Amino acid sequence: MTKTNNLANKAGLYIHIPFCASKCYYCDFSTMPYQDKRIDEYFYYLFEEIKLLSMDWQGFEFDTIFLGGGTPNYVPSEKIIQLDKLIKSRFNISEEIEYTIECNPEYLEENKVKDYLNCGINRFSVGVQTFNDSILKKLGRLHTGEIAYENILKLKALGVENISLDFIMGLPGQREDSLLNDLSIIKDLDVNHISYYDLIIEENTRFNFEFKKGNLNLPSEDANRKYYHEVISFLKNIGIYQYEISNFSKPGFESKHNLKYWHTLPYAAFGLGASGYDGSIRYTNHHRYKDYINSIKQKDAPTEIIDNLSNEDRLFEKIIMNMRLIEGVSTKELAEKFDYDIWKDNTELIKSYEKNNLIRVFDDRIAFTDYGFDISNKFFKDLLI
Structure with a gap:
């Protein structure tokens, strides 16, 4: 890798x-x-x-x-x-x-x-x-x-x-x-x-x-x-x-x-079952101890999963992970990094959540309210990417 x-x-x-x-x-x-x-x-x-x-x-x-x-x-x-x-x-x-x-x-x-x-x-x-x-x-x-x-x-x-x-x-x-x-x-x-x-x-x-x-x-x-x-x-x-x-x-x-x-930033990971990310590739080490040490004995990376994320994967992950934060996701950053306008196909969805005090829209950001976090999974399911 x-x-x-x-x-x-x-x-x-x-x-x-x-x-x-x-x-x-x-x-x-x-x-x-x-x-x-x-x-x-x-x-x-x-x-x-x-x-x-x-x-x-x-x-x-x-x-x-x-x-x-x-x-x-x-x-x-x-x-x-x-x-x-x-x-x-x-x-x-x-x-x-x-x-x-x-x-x-x-x-x-x-x-x-x-x-x-x-x-x-x-x-x-x-x-x-x-x-x-x-x-x-x-x-x-x-x-x-x-x-x-x-x-x-x-x-x-x-x-x-x-x-x-x-x-x-x-x-x-x-x-x-x-x-x-x-x-x-x-x-x-x-x-x-x-x-x-x-x-x-x-x-x-x-x-x-x-x-x-x-x-x-x-x-x-x-x-x-x-x-x-x-x-x-x-x-x-x-x-x-x-x-x-x-x-x-x-x-x-x-x-x-x-x-x-x-913030979907890079982190290296080592050890049994550890998962890391370099900005485009996610990997997970073997969870079985025998597989983990046998790979290292053979001078191989002890990975059992390597996921080369597509641009769409990274975009959706960016939205989900950023919206775990109180500060939410930056629509400007989505546009600059992914050439993506979240409002294009989701204006009605976002506005309905905002009207019900489940989402805050401020500056260039979209974020859940305290009670919005309760239904975050439904929002992500309905979001069009």
């Missing part, structure tokens, strides 16, 4: 670390729970993949790094230190780097955090999901609300300034009082970034099995939308503003790495 060689390009770097202590009941990510004996082997082949393919990205300056998983802070921090050294020896890393590591609360040990800080990691994304202990058990999570709370305070005491917390709404047994309690604790912790995702029942998960048996006591769709708007309002009142469907931050603390996804 050939990457665009353009020194003016900036890109993100995603590294997938699949190890976990156990599998959460809702998770369908590419993970390797109960596989500690393979940590050394995996990192060996991950490093070989980076050595093999890093030259494809020499035309880019990387201004974001994201270590995701899995649970990156589950593995020994020596592995993260080794990975960091390799990254910095193989890629052109910006001095103004946003450097994120995903963490589970129960493994935020002081020595690990200090090692991460010494590597230059400056953003910690902590998977809390909820502070409600009974719901955490239903999710298969290993931490308690107290452990999450205390270890987030520990991060702050160790000098971590940029902390993001991940939560899920629509959880089994979740009621409004539980949601409001989570929001109250968020206010008390005073962090810079919050992600609030809807629970999705994925096919290859324990939750899907329980859902089909009728064993999941999930909030209704109406209740879930009410919760969503309560989150938006509450966080706004404490100075944490929505900038994307599921993401909120204090001004200046938006996730620069995730913005690359939503």
